[in-house]
Amino acid sequence: MYRELREALLSAGPKPDTLAGGAFTPERLAALKRAPHLATLLREIREEAQRAVREPVPPLSFGDFSRFDAAGTRIEFEKPYFERRGRLLALALAVLLDDTGGRRDERGDLKARKDGKDGSVGDGGDGCGRYIQALENSIWEICGEYTWAIPAHLPERTGAAFAGSVPPEQTVDLFAAETAHALAETLYLVGDRLHPWVALRIREEVERRVFRPLFERSTHFLWEAVTNNWAAVCGGAAGMAALLLVDDREMLAGMQHRIVSAMESFLAGYGEDGCCSEGAGYWNYGFGYFVYWAEMLREYTGGSIDLLRSDKIRRIAEFPAAVSLSGSLCVNYSDCEPSMIANAGLISRLCDRLGVSPPEMTAVPSFHADHCYRWPHQVRNLLWTDPARMNVPAADRAWYFPSTAWLIAKRSAPGGLLAFSAKGGHNHEAHNHNDLGHFIVHAGGGDAARGSRRRRLHARVFRRAALFLPPQRLPGPLGSAGQRPDAGAGRAASRSGRGSERGGERGCGSGIVCRRGNGCGRRACRVRAGPDRGLSR
Incomplete structure (x- = not known):
């Protein structure tokens, strides 16, 4: 696989402008703004961006950081932590969608854009400067965090942290990797509107906090060999960040090969039948990040590396249609809520690429549906959602x-x-x-x-x-x-x-x-399927 991957990356053309799921051209932006199925999501993005302009960046105090160790609760630290990611996402998308950002010159001075045929605003004041400055401040605060990993994923005591192979600020957990990808894609999409110091700091912090500990150490993080969502999310987010930021193709080939290894571990956690034993929510999370990364790699290599082309991947892609019930309700075994957030962009992409049937989807998820404000879900919901896949009834x-x-x-x-x-x-x-x-x-x-x-x-x-x-x-x-x-x-x-x-x-x-080991041995269910494989009534 390494040889094939290396040859594909070295022979690829210039980095395309479609790595984030598609190009935000003026024509595409105009179409997105007119799309009825996106109207609520766009309104929520703008409202959150305006709130981010009015209100300061939520602080992350030591008291909140230490709360998990002292009392075992997570919400005190994680609420402001994820609110920061939500601000980043909303501000970047507002700048991108409404083109209110202007451009930076070589000295970093913000130059407003004149009104044009593409409907850009760019007044240099209320629109342009405020959004950009709020976005830059949010990025700067995130780059200044002690660690991008959350306390629940750090060693229990400081002694263990000192003795660990990596310090806390270089611990690559789910959210450190997600943060790296979010910052990298922000730079990729609106980097020409950011101050050069902010752009430089994104590169420095992603390199220091994620790339070095993950790709330059001889030892591995435990998640690289697990068969659950961690391998896909950490690997997929870090892999996408590398595709977006790393220009050295030889180095990039080695980085992506390491991600491929983690993804092989992740996929080994699925049976050949495609069932996600972790539950429907983790299908959306883990398999979602696998697809986001695989599609970015495919786009980068001009289609020569297509990791979705397998029977097992297709069966995994069919899983949401199997567990979907009425509306957002789902079969929620394992660690899953009764309602499933079906990311319409991800589902639409899989339907288009693999020909699978969609689960029942009544609307594009709200901007606030995911309290972690994961970047690729929302960006791909904007770019990939096909309204023809919405409101499709469940198959008998x-x-x-x-x-x-x-x-x-x-x-x-x-x-x-x-x-x-x-x-x-x-x-x-x-x-x-x-x-x-x-x-x-x-x-x-x-x-x-x-x-x-x-x-x-x-x-x-x-x-x-x-x-x-x-x-x-x-x-x-x-x-x-x-x-x-x-x-x-x-x-x-x-x-x-x-x-x-x-x-x-x-x-x-x-x-x-049911073989429970206590002499039970009774049948676990007593409702049989009829000859047509449907449910008997």
Whole structure:
């Protein structure tokens, strides 16, 4: 793979202006502003940008930083941390969309643009200067943070931090990598409007905090070899930042090869059937960042490196259509809310590229739908969303995922979608919530029955002693002896056969049998699928 990757990067032409999902040409900007499906999102972006101009950058105090270690709660630090990322995103997009930014000359002086056919504003004062100055201040504050990693992802004590292979400011966790990408793409899209000192500092901080510890060390971060969303998000965000900032093609080839290795680990966490055992939300997060990076690499290499072209990737891309219920509701096993944020840009891109069916999407997500304000979701929602993919009803069919023993059956009914789902599998999965044996009954646009929901994460979840929570620590089914189940793949539910409808008995047809290790052995569900693979009524 390295040889192919190196040759593709070295032979690629000049860096294209479409790496962020497409080019923001005057014609494209005008079309985006007229698009009815984007009207609410654009209004929210402008409102947030105006608020960012009026209000100071939220402070990140030591008291908030140390709160996680002292009390185990995350929100005190993470709320202002992510608000800063939201300001960055809103201000950069407002400058880009409304072209109010003007341009910087070689000395860094802001030169207003005259009104033109493209509808630019550029008055040099209320529009141009204020947005740019607020954006530059936000960037400067983010670049001055002690670390881009959040406290929950740092060593528990300072002694461990000193003894670690990398200091806290060079710890590349999910959000350090995401910050690097957000700053890199800001520079890529509106860099000619930023003061040269601000542009230089973006390059310096991304290099110091992410590129050096990740690409210049002989040792690896643990997430590079895991099979969950961390490998995709950290790798994808860092990989995109490198594609956007690094001009040395030989160096870039080595960097991207390391990202490819992390992505191989990530994809190994999916079965050949495409099921995301972490839940629908982490499909959106982990697989989303894989797609964003893979598409940027494809664009950079002129299509010669296309990592979406595989049967397994296509099956993974079909997962949201399988778990989608009415509206935003979804099959929410593992670490997932009952509602799924379907990023319309990501879904539309996968439908266009791979020919998969979309889940039910009624609207482009709000600017505030993701409290972390992840950059690529919103930018690709703007550029990739196809309104023809919206409001497509769910297909009548049934899915069975052998790798996780998930059954999902859906059928349209006069009163709305009728669906049933049951989970077998085992509890030794990433982000597992001890929900083996859970089931969902969905009818008339809502849930008639659903298992327990995810819980708020606390320091106890992250500390080494509780890194993998035993079954006794989370809600779980009881065996016939009233005992809690043992954990691990050895206690997995299995599909023992397919049932029939003789005698009027109806069931899922999966034949899932729960093997909890406590003499239970009973069937996990009793609603069988009909001959047409739909849900029997």
